[in-house]
Amino acid sequence: MIESKKIHHVGFAVESIENSKAAFEIMGAKFFHSAYDSSRNLDFAFGELGGGVIIELISPHDPNLPCAVTKLIEKLPCQPYHICFKTDEFEKDLERLKKLGFKRIDKILTTNVFGYEAIGTFFFSKGTGLIELIQEKKIDE
Numbered sequence: 001m002i003e004s005k006k007i008h009h010v011g012f013a014v015e016s017i018e019n020s021k022a023a024f025e026i027m028g029a030k031f032f033h034s035a036y037d038s039s040r041n042l043d044f045a046f047g048e049l050g051g052g053v054i055i056e057l058i059s060p061h062d063p064n065l066p067c068a069v070t071k072l073i074e075k076l077p078c079q080p081y082h083i084c085f086k087t088d089e090f091e092k093d094l095e096r097l098k099k100l101g102f103k104r105i106d107k108i109l110t111t112n113v114f115g116y117e118a119i120g121t122f123f124f125s126k127g128t129g130l131i132e133l134i135q136e137k138k139i140d141e
Helices: 017-026 070-075 090-099
Strands: 006-014 030-037 042-050 053-060 078-086 109-111 117-125 129-137
Touching: 006 017, 006 070, 006 129, 017 030, 017 042, 017 053, 053 070, 070 078, 090 117, 090 129
Parallel strands: 006 053, 078 129
Antiparallel strands: 006 078, 030 042, 042 053, 109 117, 117 129
């Protein structure tokens, strides 16, 4: 399916990043990057659980405004939201996923919420749920 077949992170929709960070830290998570995306009203926090497993906590920045995770956290205040795959062949993997019946549900975004620049988008399939596909791009320092 995805050429690299490497999981980048697992995203969790959470009501409170601070409360969820504390709970994941009890399980050994070390958080290393936080970000705010004003265009999507989202806060993010990235942490490593150990063994290279990265988690992303996603929460509304302003709970009074809509965002991608609002309805999810109304039902359950912390839950797995998506799996993100890293690729080195973004355009080819976009086409592969479409041919396999995955529906792209978001525009292609350029972001730096991971602590580096990346391009990415989301796909949905009834068999897998929500997945994200990203390709890292190094920022010249």
